[in-house]
Amino acid sequence: MSKQTINQSNGTVNSPKNYVLEAVPDEKTLAELSCYAIDYCHTIGNVALWNERKDSHDIAVTPPIALLPSPFPAELFEKAKAVQQTLSELYFRISLDHDFLIDAYRDVVKADKWIAKQIELMEKVKADGIRQPICVQLQRADYMSHWDEQEHKMELKNVEVNIGQVGGPGCATLMSKLHKKMIQKVENLRYGPLTSTVNGKLPENYPRKGMAETMFQAWKLFGDKDAVVVFMNQPELFPVCHFEQLQFIQFELEKLARKEGFLINVIRMPIKETAQRLCLNEKDYTMYADGKRVALIHMAYGYLPEHYPSDKEWQIRFDMERSKTILSPNIRLSLSGTKKIQQVLAKPGVIERFLPGQTEKIALLRSTFTGLWGLEEDNDNIRAIIKDAIEYPKKYVMKAQLGAGKGNYFDEQMADMLSRMSVKERGAYILQQKIWPVVAKNYMKRPFEKPTLENIVSEVGIYGSFIGNEQNGGKVLWNRVEGYLVRSKCHNVNQGGVSEGGGPGIPCNPFSPSFPCSPIFPGIPSIPGLPISPCSLCSPLGPLFPGIPLPPEFAFNPEKIMN
CATH class of the missing domain: 3.30.1490.50 (Glutathione synthase lid domain)
Known part of the structure; x- marks a missing residue:
């Protein structure tokens, strides 16, 4: 393998192993694959409302997509899955420790009004009384590959943990389906597999179904077959995110319920309408939506201060928290999933406080921390x-x-x-x-634009679903790994997301999108020295870097690049 080079602008490692160059040898093939991908997206429903016409449900476009799956180290991907159940239980245990949360935010609330308001809400709920012990935690833990100069190897590093408002379960399922089809199309055009991915692995991926099953189990735990599910969102803001969430919170949930002989009514409700449409019965603390008893509220919205423009929104959130309705997530779980808690957990002995005796699991989890x-x-x-x-x-x-x-x-x-x-x-x-991730190449296709070959980095998000009972110290009722989401973006863009609408379409600008993607594991020799634990399920077309050991003479020092 030829020696890697350093991208001088941001210190990422640039791998020459880019199978897409073999898959797409010329412009004619690129045009054919692009058209094929868009047609197939429409066939399988991998579409959303158009940003320019958010008010119209008659116009659908494909979201920004990566034309082919992005390579990623298979061992790192398996490791990310292996720690997910530990992460889900950890954050559940944190949410039960009121004193820990208060202490963690003691200095934050002095300067952060948003966190201060949430802490105030949590205190009010505790004083008023928690009447629903069942909690639902939908989680997506995001990771990137990272080149460790001292250890001279690739590592898995956690970017952040998202609780409740997790994007992607719908589109991730469909992107895996698309990328499997795209690899087959490439093989059809070549009359055989690519030489660079002949032993490649495209993991299965069904987070849409898995998340829906979790919501269904929570609905059944409520114990009223006539109770409704409320999906709280603001569809005109992020039409891509809104539509892909509908796929698991409504369409798949309704499908699962019918298979077991139940009819579930899912009510879509923008947060700005909650004050008029949600009502709490102060006598028995039952929450009603449009006059119907509510079993479960999934909040895909409500995670930013601008989502609460007045006291009305805060009051309805308080009513939700003190009601008997199951929340996804409740305020305690929301406060458990911030960057501050992520930082506090990195301190020695903190994880052990919540997971005593789980030494091996804690060590594996800690190895993903930056x-x-x-x-x-x-x-x-x-x-x-x-x-x-x-x-x-x-x-x-x-x-x-x-x-x-x-x-x-x-x-x-x-x-x-x-x-x-x-x-x-x-x-x-x-x-x-x-984090210093590996750079690969892929073709990015934005709506109404030709696909472009770009140097990209990929972020792998692992989905976990969790149901717990907060009584008697906390009991785990449901804890599963549900699949993954791979997002690729231009290597020199700091941030950006599919749900934000794809940006102005200029490659590599600060508002450029991340592209929902799939990983591809080319079956190349593994990275030495990486601890692996057995795991559950998952499913993309192969993440970012083919698992090739870097040559021993290669040395990467970020400080040299920064000067």
Whole structure:
């Protein structure tokens, strides 16, 4: 294998192993594959409302897609699956520890009004009484490959953990189906498999069904066959996200229920309508939606401060929390899934507090952590980290306590903020070591544009579904790994998401989308020294880097690049 090179702009490792160049040898093949992919997307329903006509349900377009699956190390992918059930239980246990959450946010609330408001809500709910012990946690843990210079190997590193408002289960299922079809089409055109992926693996992937089964089990636990499910969203904001969520929270859920002889009514409800359409009976704390008893509310919306423009939205959220309705997620789980909790968990002994005696599982989970620092203290260690971040900003990311990729600060903007903020202001953020992923090539297809060959990096999200009973110290009722989502984006774009609408369509701009994708495991010799544990299920077309050991002479030092 030829020697890797370093991308001087951001320090990522650039692998020359790019099978898409073999799969797409010329413009004619590219045009044929592009047309084939779009037609097949429409055939299987991998579409959404058009951003330019969000008000019309008659116009559907394909979301931004990667034309072929992106390569990713198979061992790292298996490791991400292996830790998922541990992660789901860990965050459930955290949500039960009121004192831990209060202490974790003690300094954050001084500067972060959004977190302060949520803590206030949690305190009010505790004082009023928790009447529904059943909780639902839909989770997606996101990872990237990372080149460790000291260990001289590729590692799996956790980017973040998302709870409740997890995007992708619908489109991930369909993207895996699309990419399986695309590989078959490439083989048809060549009259045989690609030489670079002859032993490749395309893992199965059915998160749509898995998530729906979890919602169905929660609905049954409520114990009223006539009770409804409320899907809380704001469809005109992110039509792609709204439509793909409908696939598991409504269409698949209705299908599963009918198979068992039940008829479930799923009510779609924008958050701005909840104050008028949701009503709490103060006598027995039953929640009603349009006059119908509510068993379960799934909140695909409500994770950002702008989602609560007035006291009306906060009051209805309070009513939901103190009702007998099962919530996905409740406020305690929401507060468990922030960047601050992610940072606190990286401290020695914290995970052991919640998972005593699970030494091997904890060690495997810890190995996925990056460097994480809280900024609320003013000691020599934190001052040194901040000084380094200001001098070498490309080595770090600063994150606020927001979801959906919001509140992340990079490069010179981060350095400027760190140099100006007071200790109190810093307390609202954490600092995270930047991950150095492998770069691969893939063709990106945006709506109404020709596909373009781009250098991309991929992020693998593993889905977990969890149902717990909070009584008597907490009992695990349901804990499964449900599949995955692979998102690829231009290598020098810091952030961006499919649900945000795909950006203006200029390759590699800061608003460019991540592309729902599949991983492909080319079956090449594994990376040595990687601990692997057995796992559950999953399913893309193969993630990002073919699992090739890097040559021993290759040395990568981010600090050299940052100067």
